[in-house]
Amino acid sequence: MGGPHGGPFLLFHGDPHLLTKVSIPTACALWCPPNSSCVNGTACRCAPGFISFSGEIFTDPLESCDDINECGPPSPVDCGGSASCQNTEGGYYCTCSPGYEPVSGPAVFQNESENTCRDKDECSSGEHRCHNSTICVNTVGSYTCHCRQGWVPRPGFQDKQMITVCEEIFFPAWTAPPGIKSQRLSAFFERVQKMSRDFKPATAKKSMQDLVRSVDDLLKNSGDLESLGQSSKHVTATHLLSGLEKTLRTLAKAIPKGSFTYRSDDDTELSVVVQEQGKGNVTVGQSHARILLDWAVAAAAGESGPSVVGILSSQNMKKLLANASLKLDLEKLKETYESPVRGAKVTLLSAVSSVFLSNPNTEKLDSNVSFAFTLHEQPELKPRQELICAFWKNDGNGNGSWATSGCWKMGSGNGSITCQCSHLSSFAILMAHYDVEDPKLALITKVGLALSLVCLLLCILTFLLVRPIQGSRTTVHLHLCICLFVGSAIFLAGIENEGGEVGTRCRLVAVLLHYCFLAAFCWMSLEGVELYFLVVRVFQGQGLRKLWLCLIGYGVPLIIVGISAGAYSKGYGREKFCWLNFEGGFLWSFVGPVTFIVLGNAIIFVITVWKLTQKFSEINPDIKKLKKVRVLTITAIAQLFVLGCTWVFGLLLFDPESWVLSYIFSILNCLQGFFLFVLYCLLNKKVREEYRKWACMVAGNRYSEFATTTSASGSSHNQTQGCPSDTGTLGGIPSTGPARG
Template identity: 35%
Template sequence: MPTRSSAERSAYDREEQWSGGEMIITRNTDECEQTLARCGNHAICINTIGSFYCLCEPGYKERSNKKEFNVLNGQCLDINECLDIKDICGPNAYCNNTIGNYTCTCHSGYAKLHASSGKCNDIDECEDREKKNEGICGVNGTCKNTNGSFWCQCPSGYTNYGNERTPCSELKCDQFTGTSATSSKSHGGLADILSQMKRSCLALSQTDLSGKRIHGPTVLLNSLFNMMEDFLSEYDTGDSVAVSGLLSAVEDSIKFIGPQLSDDQTSMNTSQTEAKIVVWKKKTPPSGPLHLTNTNASLKTDWSTANGNGTYPGFALAALLSYKNLENTLNQSFEQIILPQKNGRRPSYQVFSKVVSAVVSNPDTQHLDRPVIITLRHLQELGESTEVSYTCAYWKAAEGGLQEEEGGAWSTVGCTQVTSNASHTVCSCEHLSSFAVLMALYPMNHTFGLMLLTKLGLVISLLCLALCILTFKFCHSIKGTRTTIHLHLCICLFLADLVFLAGISQTKPQGGCRLVAALLHLFFLGAFSWMLLEGVQLYRMVVLVFNATIRPLYLHAVGYGVPLTIVLISAISRPTGYSTDQFCWLSVEHGLIWSFFGPVCVVISLNVFFFSVTVWKLAQKCSSLNPDLTHLHKIRAFTVTAIAQLCVLGLMWLSGVFLFNEEALVTAYIFTILNSLQGALIFLLNCLLSKQVREEYAKLLSCVCPQPKKYSDFSSTNRSSQSQVRKTLLPSPWTVQHESMF
């Protein structure tokens, strides 16, 4: 409200008049100074002679649009300039109404040329940054200014990770090359995946003139998972080099494709993999807890783990990927796992959870500021005990990736077990990689006793088999098809026991261990093949009476050719199945064990059939009118011997099937005893219980240790002549006919 000085107010408020010769002085009352005459809020009171009126302050208007009013018939209200005055701030600014005024805020990418100017003009971000020598799009990017904004055009091999206003970063697509052009073809289709990943990597930087990407990230992600599924479904991933290459390629691909995704969360689920990807794409980096979970695992960490300590690139990524069947492939390479022994017992290991990969956008995950918590679900519910314990491990790829001969191995460095129950294990790790729970299996307390029993029994068995081989080779009185079969049966068992004794537990080096397993596979299959031939020979002796001899060529083709064929096919198709973590034998996890147990079951079934027919025919011949008892007794003895051998060898390996049960102590002792004493059994049945062999042994002993003569030469000559006459008269036609067969 305007004010006046005292002198001015005195002259203004006083009026002098003369009346009747007297001067009358009257004063004007200033209603604006009276409390009752206020004009209200946001109004100015104007005093007049004998009155006053009100005017609204700037930024306000009278509600009836009156210019002048008094307190009784008017009120000042705020003027909303943003609504009443069109484009008061121009097209490139926001208008913000305030009480009695307004302000103009420029849109992003616009600014006022001068502080007093009311119009907002486009900012040329590219020119401003270049004047300051700051590459807004990076050293290799090209800045493209637009009206109110800009975007970065990245050359081939560079990308801005889906945020067009961030600097271009090098993609390093050569990391997907590896040795894909040459040696990766031997890694079961990995070359195709690596080639596709490199093309996809380069496609991330291909843009049209408007900055829109030609290849959508969703298409690339789907392509990645489809190729992974084909690779894991169709190819043999037993090679740890190929597995390491696959894990590395998948993690790197997710790091580059994930930030391009438009959705904050993306889930993928195929028959081979399950993944969850979360992406943060805002101006400021994320903070707070980060929790990812899927069917088989969960990841608990903080967003700072994904951000890292470097410059914020405009996004943050975290992903949890679970492989549904990779635990069988990676159930090996435990050399770097060292757990304390229990009562002198060294554990063996096996993967007991799904293999899980944790991926973040942070390029440096080898030494995290704070550990991540990973919870892994067991393959089956099994609590810890004196024989079972769990440990957390990660797959440590060899330096250089696919260029190394060894692809990687399990390691526990940087990972510790927080807690475990029957169904889950919680791990704390100071780095990120591919993780799994390893189950440590401690041998039974009776292992030493079994080992001692096995070694003693095998030594006895080897001695007995050596005697059998010498007997069947040099004892001419028992020459025949059946003796040939027994000779090669003993050779196979002798070589198998010798290799077993020398190399069954020599798991290093891996190539030598695989050779031992292949030899054991060959020789034990050979033993069963010759047992099958023995059953066939007995069947022919009873059914085909006058043509029971089998040509040696056929014997060797079946006895050695069939086992060798099975071993070659098995070794070519599944080479990693030969050897386990603890023994040099066929792997159960890879299913190769059935290339042994399958033929064994077939041989046992066929021999049971042949022996059943043989016994039935023998019973018929014995009940006939003119049975040749000498011949029938001989065949019966052969049959009983063959059945005993089949029972011992067959029962031994059938009991071996149940050794994979955790509580198989009795079965383990049965297997060990039968396996150790099979040579002694063959020597007993075929040598010591044979009269002809005993006579040959007696002759040999008489030559080695001659005894003094008790009779005269005449008596001996006479007795010998009588014996020769008796031998000439006694043999029957059956005996003469079949003596050469045996």
């Protein structure tokens, strides 16, 4: 060994026969930090597994040797699959990951080549902590606790967790609807209570089949259910549908995963699919109805177990839903039919299908659900009839009705119809016959126009044949009646567009109606002019010449219709009615001139009534006030119809659903021909005298025939009282002998 001066010394290493000479520095750095060794008097070296900031060897007395993390970057140790690296002070080791154990070899190793880790089955080795209400299911590297068949997680727990706690499925409580007295219904719910007491999760499929058969028996042999009022039937139907949905949803959770189908002897179909939650679509159903939806819709929020999708289709349920009301989407129908819709008569054309999911909150779904319904009746749709997709809506008070909001028809064909809905309930396909127009109002229109046609025809014959009343005013009356007669006849015969397509016939009818009614209003304006000349200006002449009257009465509407048709010919004809189209303001080609004429005549009406009031006082100031008011009132009312001022109600009819104005407008204007006949014929003394002469002539001819047959019996003189006997003319018709009658 070296002496005190630190000189070189010899060191035997290994074999004593081999002598190795090692040089040891004569001086060592005394400042080397922990986990390092001295290199010389100015440098230190970090021990294996440690390193300094400057590297393995460093000269700075302030540096330290820190542990190297062999398990971290930049070059971590590869322990192999299912294993993890564990860093130690100055070293490392590899062990199997939790849930794995070595098949052979030590539990601690250094690299991948020594790795024998394999999955450990905690469920078979008794190392799990699953609750006794669950079943342990081994997973790769771990395990989960699943609810047993027929069990569901308790509130606050989720399935397939290590802490899952489950409870057994019970038959839901279901009792009879309150206030409904029926022995058949009571017997049904007694059977339901027995099924509830005897229920076992292992027999869930059988319980579902028994429940379907029980409902079939109740509806097929309804007994005293038939005597219930309509409202009670609908309450019962609502209770049954909601109860079935809840009960079938619960029982379906107790059946094994997969699909389940049952068809009863009464053709009621039940289809259920149970599977793990996932993505993608699923189709469920049979011959009555099928449903297509996303699996994500079926799962309830926070649910971790299998999801359920089911559909129950019943033909017998239609018995309880007969004559149920339908809540219409009035705004949509108003756009479709261009007219207010007051109600609908509905007919059930498909089985009633009730859909149930694991998710009980189906009022607003994240994605739409598609339905395909089989139509067991093939209806022949008439005008204002269509197939609609409807659902049974619970009103919250136990009752219900059909509704269409949130559902729409996608298409139809081959005996089926496809619908989409944004929610779920009990669905069916209805054929609805909408009451687009009030039937009472339609009857008033048809009867009033028919009466007006008869009266207008009598007016036309009177104005043509009665000579004492001929003049310019009679000419105006005649042509006004002709225009109203032709327009009313065309309206009755062709206003409705039965085919739904706007063809040549419908366009022609619309053009003719446009022209005839515009011409009628032009003649009404001429009535106002003649009345103004007669009462205000007190002209003694015959008014405007006949040529000018015809040019204005028939020429002006011809120009308006010609310009309208040339500018926009498609404006004539609509899907439901052969009249002017509302698009692009085309209706103003009629409303504009009519408004101008009606307002002008209204001014003339006010002036003439005022003038007449003055003239009555001037002509006979002693006339009684009551009689004066009566005469003036009758005259004013008569002129309202002559001048078309009653059309003001139509111009004020901004809202088509204002039924009061609609009735007033229809009654007054459908009877315009009748009022013209009363005013110009029955209240005219000259016309009444001519009518009396005509009546006497007709009665005289009949009496003459009778007198001829009885002359042999000695009768010599027969004369009807009240009829003239002098020779002359009868209503302008020469008479060659004594007038009989």
